[in-house]
Amino acid sequence: MNQVPLLSVHDLKTYFYLEQNRIAKAVDGVSFTVSPGETVAIVGESGSGKSITALSIMKLIEKPGKIVEGSIHLEEKVISSLSSKQMTKLRGNEIAMVFQEPMTALNPVYTVGNQITEMIRKHRKLDKKQAQIEAINLLKIVGISRAEDVVNDYPHQLSGGMRQRVMIAMAISCNPKLLIADEPTTALDVTIQAQILDLMVEMKERYHMALLLITHDLGIVSEYADRVVVMYGGQVVEEAPTKQLLRTTKHPYTKGLLESLPNLKEDVDRLGTIKGTVPPAYALPNGCRFYDRCPLAMEKCKEANPELYQVNTSHTVRCYLHEKEEIE
């Protein structure tokens, strides 16, 4: 991949300064890139720092949180040093975001149309009427029949799947270069999940966007992502193209995630799960953050956190087991 990346996140650290001088290192030195048109998935259990990574890219971290280190580039723009005013021009316009909870992500007191048109009018030079027509058009594009009626509906009149379609319509309305979707289907019915994901991929192709797909479902990853970034305890623990990651899984944590996936070929009687839980972001161990739960833990894993080792040109892993495989 010699292409210039669309998004590049380098050594991002986002900390929350809590009471009693505790610091929650929600994101602790994360680096990755997204190329134009690529779908990159960020996977990890709850609390691994996926959402905070996404919100950091949008610079939507609220107190007591703070981006303490790192740089974020969108093409030639240095997002990390843009003013808040410049950010309002970028958000929604160059990077759009779809959230997990369609039930609460739309403002209950304004119509769907109002919420789409205000965004269109913010970033594109359209008058009220044109924006309204465009909103209806967008609703049709995301597969909402009766778009002329729905545009005047309030969010509470729509189902979860419909609302997520509205969110997607909004996200694509200003033709962004990057769409960040933070667990966009977690809150939806299983039957609707695939429809929404397919719609996002369709939109991605149609508008030539790159997609940063946050999920904890490796099943979704295997189907939709070109490349996978596995996060644990605020850090990247493994990164590789999807096929490679699934075939030659390196990190014990990724293996654990894969084992907990229901496999259609085998008997689904015994679903493997990783014992234990993610360490809290304010009390991370000195050694490997997965040490407590790792079936292959060694003495030195307790001492110091391993680096990310480059095991081939496109595969990195943060585990001492693969230290020797590192290439130059």
Added chain:
Amino acid sequence: MYKYIIRRILVFIPMLIVLSMIVFGLAKAAPGDPFTGRMLDPNIDPEVYEQQREALGLNDPIPVQYVNWATRIVKGDFGESMYYKGRSVASLVWERLPNTLYLGLFSLAITLIVAIPIGIYSARNPYSMFDYGATTFGFFGLAVPNFFFGLVAIYFFAIKLGWFPSQGTITGTDITGFQEFLDRIHHMVLPGITLGLAGTASYMRYMRSEVLDVLGSDYIRTAKAKGMSERNVLYKHTLRNAIIPIITLMGFEFGALLSGAIITEQVFSYPGLGTLFINSITNRDYPVIMAITLLLGVTILIGNLLADIFYSIVDPRIRYD
């Protein structure tokens, strides 16, 4: 939506009837009658007293008395004052009502103008010095009784500093127009602030917690992620949602404002309904007491009705069926 409003108004009617029964019942249950004070007067013949009672219908069965009374009320006839001879209750109340209404509205205006911006600012800067200051003021406002604050205000601002008059509604009768308006406002400042103190404190706390709540909600994050400016996020997306519970509060507070006026007017010798009410109690002027109590009750009901209607306008989630 019109159907919804009409239905709310229809529900209002039985509530009014119940209210009137309560008012009537309370007046009947109170010991003594308008003549009690004069019974000791040896010059009055007990026979005449009986005739008077008969003439006033005080010997009729209670339900009959109620129906007669209610019928007259519906026609707008509140009877005659028993203390101010020859004056109709309606004219007494009518004369005082505007003063109390002005005071109430003025107080409400001050309350909202002070409380809402402070609440918003506190919410946007939680746990700041300003926020702690506002919280302290809030506790103070809720804890200090109206009459006490009124007296202290009179002592400092009327007597010591002489900035505001301590009583009445107007200085003289020779001023008119805008001058008169300013003079009236000048007279309303101290009682207005006194009356609005508790309300200011509670609106402030409400506003703070509502805005704080809304600012943390998902749809605010969505609005920010869409690239909406900070101004837009605050004024369009946050306030419209935060104001919904405040409107309900206003409905309730509306009645509280008028009942609060009773004490405040007394402290400032402000010639409104409150002073009339207290005087009527002292004079056992039942028709006036009943009329004002009824009026207070109606105001509270209207406040709630208005709150319901506004609520249904600002919150599209309210279902009309």
